[in-house]
């Protein structure tokens with residue numbers, strides 16, 4: 001289980017402090033497909049980057065099975081991070097390496113022997129259904145195929161968590177569904193917990209069992225997906241789910257006070 005406790009993060013831009021995450025509290029249980037949704041600039045990417053300490057939080061704790069990873073050092077931290085793989089909107093593949101080399105890369109870094117790497121890459125390409133593209137280069141692949149390579153690479157170190165940062169945002173709806181189905185099957189068949197950032201409600205509806213809505217660096221609400229989708233009291237969430245949602249009284253007053261002339 002991951003427990004995020006009072007996590008805060010600010011940046012300083014030209015001497016001005018920008019508070020990006022403000023006392024975030026969240027719990028992600030093993031086996032969850034946990035969606036983090038919210039408008040652009042809400043702090044979603046920063047939050048996910050804090051989870052694997054690509055960004056160091058200023059305050060707060062990130063407990064994995066009760067142990068605070070922000071206090072861990074060297075090899076212990078390396079081991080925890082190794083089991084948190086990330087996938088990205090733009091795939092981040094090595095353009096001058098073929099599919100085999102891209103997937104083999106983390107295994108080479110981990111010091112596996114050549115025969116072991118060959119066996120493992122073949123297994124991984126089978127899981128993502130890309131065996132026939134083993135010697136293709138990224139430029140020869142579709143967006144969905146590139147994301148499958150990235151997922152195979154992400155699986156190389158037997159991750160406990162996959163952190164997905166808008167991994168389907170550059171894909172068409174059909175390809176999005178196929179990538180989401182792949183993530184769901186990894187969750188079901190290998191017990192991998194998926195933490196998924198998206199600004200698309202359709203993604204959350206398709207695979208997330210839980211969801212947190214983040215806005216201006218705050219968690220507005222989190223819980224089971226259906227509870228957030230159907231029972232949320234928050235107007236901001238309702239509007240995010242359904243942009244044509246009726247504005248509340250304060251919003252109407254605000255708009256009627258504006259001068260559109």
Ligand SMILES: Nc1ncnc2c1ncn2[C@@H]1O[C@H](COP(=O)(O)OP(=O)(O)OP(=O)(O)O)[C@@H](O)[C@H]1O
Nearest residue numbers: 011013018020039040041042043044045046047199
């Ligand atoms: N390294 C940085 N230095 C300064 N400001 C940053 C940095 N990274 C992010 N920010 C700012 O933090 C805020 C949150 O950014 P973040 O990328 O986490 O939001 P997001 O919810 O993922 O947005 P989007 O959906 O557009 O990707 C933004 O105002 C952004 O400009």
